Amino acid sequence: MKSCHDEGADVKGDETNIIALVGNPNTGKSVVFHKLTGIYTTVSNYPGTTLNITTGKYKEHTIVDTPGVYGISSISTEERITTEIVLKASGVVNIVNAACLERELFLTLQLIDMGLPTVVVLNFMDEAEKQGLLIDVKALSSQLGVRVIPTVAVTGSGIADLKTSLAHIESSSLPVFGYERGMDIDAERLLVLHSIKNRAEHILALEGDGEVGVKYSLNTKISPDKVYTQRRKRVNAIIRTVVTENPKKRTFKKKLASLMVHPVFGFFFLAAILYIAYLVVGVFVAQTVVNFTEKTIMQGYYVPYIKEMVGFFDLPVWLYTLFAGEFGILTMTLTYIVGILLPLVVSFYILLSLLEDSGYLPRLAFLVDKTLTRFGLNGKAVIPLMLGFGCVTMATITTRMLDTKREKDIASTLLNFAIPCSAQLAVITALIATAGGYFTLVYVSIIFACFVILGTVLHKVLPGHSSSLVLSLPSLQLPRIKNIIMKTFVRTKYFLLEAGIWFLIGAVIMSVFQLTGTLELLKDLISPIVVNWMGLPKEAATAYVMGIVRRDFGAAGFYNMALPSLQLLVALVSITLFVPCIAAIMILYKERGAKIATAIWVGTIVTAFLIGGLIFKIGVVLNVL
Amino acid sequence: MLLTHAKEQQELQIIAIKDNTLKTHLLKLGLGEGDVVRILGKIVCGPMLLECKSQEIALGMENIACIEVNAIHEELS
Ligand SMILES: Nc1nc2c(ncn2[C@@H]2O[C@H](COP(=O)(O)OP(=O)(O)OP(=O)(O)O)[C@@H](O)[C@H]2O)c(=O)[nH]1
Ligand SMILES: [Mg+2]
Numbered sequence: 238m239k240s241c242h243d244e245g246a247d248v249k250g251d252e253t254n255i256i257a258l259v260g261n262p263n264t265g266k267s268v269v270f271h272k273l274t275g276i277y278t279t280v281s282n283y284p285g286t287t288l289n290i291t292t293g294k295y296k297e298h299t300i301v302d303t304p305g306v307y308g309i310s311s312i313s314t315e316e317r318i319t320t321e322i323v324l325k326a327s328g329v330v331n332i333v334n335a336a337c338l339e340r341e342l343f344l345t346l347q348l349i350d351m352g353l354p355t356v357v358v359l360n361f362m363d364e365a366e367k368q369g370l371l372i373d374v375k376a377l378s379s380q381l382g383v384r385v386i387p388t389v390a391v392t393g394s395g396i397a398d399l400k401t402s403l404a405h406i407e408s409s410s411l412p413v414f415g416y417e418r419g420m421d422i423d424a425e426r427l428l429v430l431h432s433i434k435n436r437a438e439h440i441l442a443l444e445g446d447g448e449v450g451v452k453y454s455l456n457t458k459i460s461p462d463k464v465y466t467q468r469r470k471r472v473n474a475i476i477r478t479v480v481t482e483n484p485k486k487r488t489f490k491k492k493l494a495s496l497m498v499h500p501v502f503g504f505f506f507l508a509a510i511l512y513i514a515y516l517v518v519g520v521f522v523a524q525t526v527v528n529f530t531e532k533t534i535m536q537g538y539y540v541p542y543i544k545e546m547v548g549f550f551d552l553p554v555w556l557y558t559l560f561a562g563e564f565g566i567l568t569m570t571l572t573y574i575v576g577i578l579l580p581l582v583v584s585f586y587i588l589l590s591l592l593e594d595s596g597y598l599p600r601l602a603f604l605v606d607k608t609l610t611r612f613g614l615n616g617k618a619v620i621p622l623m624l625g626f627g628c629v630t631m632a633t634i635t636t637r638m639l640d641t642k643r644e645k646d647i648a649s650t651l652l653n654f655a656i657p658c659s660a661q662l663a664v665i666t667a668l669i670a671t672a673g674g675y676f677t678l679v680y681v682s683i684i685f686a687c688f689v690i691l692g693t694v695l696h697k698v699l700p701g702h703s704s705s706l707v708l709s710l711p712s713l714q715l716p717r718i719k720n721i722i723m724k725t726f727v728r729t730k731y732f733l734l735e736a737g738i739w740f741l742i743g744a745v746i747m748s749v750f751q752l753t754g755t756l757e758l759l760k761d762l763i764s765p766i767v768v769n770w771m772g773l774p775k776e777a778a779t780a781y782v783m784g785i786v787r788r789d790f791g792a793a794g795f796y797n798m799a800l801p802s803l804q805l806l807v808a809l810v811s812i813t814l815f816v817p818c819i820a821a822i823m824i825l826y827k828e829r830g831a832k833i834a835t836a837i838w839v840g841t842i843v844t845a846f847l848i849g850g851l852i853f854k855i856g857v858v859l860n861v862l
Numbered sequence: 863m864l865l866t867h868a869k870e871q872q873e874l875q876i877i878a879i880k881d882n883t884l885k886t887h888l889l890k891l892g893l894g895e896g897d898v899v900r901i902l903g904k905i906v907c908g909p910m911l912l913e914c915k916s917q918e919i920a921l922g923m924e925n926i927a928c929i930e931v932n933a934i935h936e937e938l939s
Contacts, residue, residue, distance in 0.1 A: 338916075340891055340917055343892065462886060465889040466889065466895075469889050495902065500903075500904075500905045602920065603903070604905075607908030607923070610922070616922070704922075705922030705924035705925040706921060706925065707921060709917055709919050710919070
């Protein structure tokens with residue numbers, strides 16, 4: 238299996254037998270991919286979940302899951318990736334949403350026009366039926382000239398049929414549609430167009446595709462309007478003959494959907510969701526569950542037992558320190574990961590998956606679009622920003638779904654500065670829980686203010702233009718338990734591996750620093766900032782040294798310090814704004830380049846200490862907390 | 863009139879999409895000149911939510927300002 242974070246459509250394996258799963262965003266490609274190959278890639282109910290290719294095997298075929306696109310061209314990164322795969326593939330499985338055929342068949346006709354061997358998977362048949370849409374599958378198949386297979390991918394219905402069709406995917410039996418007739422193309426260009434023997438490239442050239450244009454030196458720009466409009470008309474004509482509507486009333490779903498996007502009640506709804514999330518994660522898991530896992534299990538039984546066991550071997554001091562000391566691999570690392578982080582991170586992932594699968598996030602995108610335009614973003618950016626609360630590293634990759642480089646730069650910066658990831662939030666929630674609701678409000682307000690100021694400044698100073706919102710909303714649906722469990726499992730596994738390795742490295746470094754006296758030296762070095770400027774005890778310096786590896790590791794460093802309220806606030810705000818974890822920085826380098834990644838890394842250190850100190854000074858002057 | 867001035871629940875026919883990039887993007891999504899849309903939601907000086915055939919499309923303020931429409935019920939009355 239290959240699931241890459243790199244941009245590009247690099248398929249390894251049998252290049253002659255590639256079957257590409259292609260379709261509009263959110264049509265169930267990744268579900269079908271899972272059914273065919275047994276490999277799980279993230280499935281969510283918003284457009285733009287898959288942003289790169291994943292490959293797997295079904296019999297002799299190499300199956301490729303691609304990012305959802307509305308058309309084949311080289312305009313956006315996703316379209317470029319999908320186009321590259323489609324041109325390489327020996328067959329295309331075009332997955333369409335049966336409940337939304339007007340939108341979906343545009344791409345289908347384009348694939349057929351390009352002469353690609355295609356089979357159409359008419360997915361979401363359950364949804365079409367619920368909406369009272371009757372689709373004449375046979376008529377659709379004969380109008381398209383290719384096989385059409387009705388499916389409900391989530392239940393597996395129709396997948397067996399698809400599997401048997403994979404071996405003989407054919408190009409449309411219909412004659413090639415002559416778009417040139419309705420177009421005003423000069424003789425010189427027509428000559429070049431006719432010299433393009435590859436039918437797929439010929440169509441793309443006719444649509445004015447940039448990359449094909451460059452390849453064949455078609456110097457003048459052709460607008461795709463003419464071809465697109467003709468194709469749109471063809472789609473409408475097909476719909477008229479194959480779809481019969483018998484609209485059913487679905488009042489509850491409709492009412493709920495309109496409540497979510499209401500300019501007033503929509504925000505109440507959002508507040509209710511956040512409050513429930515706080516009650517579940519911040520109160521129940523952070524207090525009751527973590528108290529049990531950290532205090533009762535880890536500190537009460539596990540750590541004393543491990544210390545005794547390791548002590549039993551009569552190891553030299555340095556080795557004992559490495560395994561069972563203050564920063565020991567078996568003591569501190571496992572306590573942090575299993576006792577504190579795991580229960581909180583899992584609960585975060587579950588909540589996030591519920592939001593992703595319900596179809597709420599695209600509605601939230603509509604609701605906050607106006608606000609986000611003030612930061613040079615549009616509503617769509619709320620998806621990576623929300624996912625950042627799960628994992629900032631993953632969310633930085635998700636910024637690819639945004640339309641311009643400027644938006645990707647702004648969203649990545651905001652994510653890495655002011656969005657605490659689930660692991661970090663987990664420790665923060667557990668620490669804040671004891672300080673009460675007022676304290677939480679102050680903390681949230683400060684981080685939010687930082688987010689707003691940073692967003693506004695970036696919008697003002699960054700050159701270029703941001704795009705305006707265009708987003709097709711999926712219908713609301715009840716999240717599927719199986720998918721929630723699967724997604725949470727995959728994410729938790731990634732978290733445990735990623736955090737485990739870095740915590741281990743961090744614990745070793747800290748133990749070495751402690752044994753060699755480097756830790757004291759570092760503490761002395763940054764104590765003017767930590768002690769004099771931020772009013773924290775010298776011990777707190779350790780947390781920032783640990784935070785260089787991972788912010789949650791740093792935050793966990795405050796866990797047993799019993800800081801008074803003002804100091805706790807300073808500590809939590811500064812560690813929230815502190816450097817992104819090493820994995821996030823590496824992704825940032827790859828996605829946004831060295832200049833931006835370095836600027837963010839240095840910027841976060843300066844901001845964290847600056848804001849931390851300011852809060853302390855203001856707190857002392859006002860005598861609050 | 864411009865789509866910007868449309869009211870919630872109003873039914874409108876798209877007359878012209880003045881921005882070419884937006885026009886091609888919307889054509890791919892199934893929305894073109896001549897199509898009928900209904901305003902499902904609107905945020906003042908913000909985005910609009912349109913219902914077109916069987917789908918809902920959210921459009922930002924800048925995009926709305928590029929779309930010229932005719933109100934359908936006004937034409938009928
Ligand atoms: N009701 C219903 N839901 C489906 C069906 N197939 C997929 N889904 C749901 O549709 C949503 C999108 O599924 P994905 O597999 O992530 O879609 P995708 O095409 O890979 O989406 P992108 O990666 O964003 O392009 C998920 O919530 C699925 O559970 C189906 O046949 N019926
Ligand atoms: Mg997908």
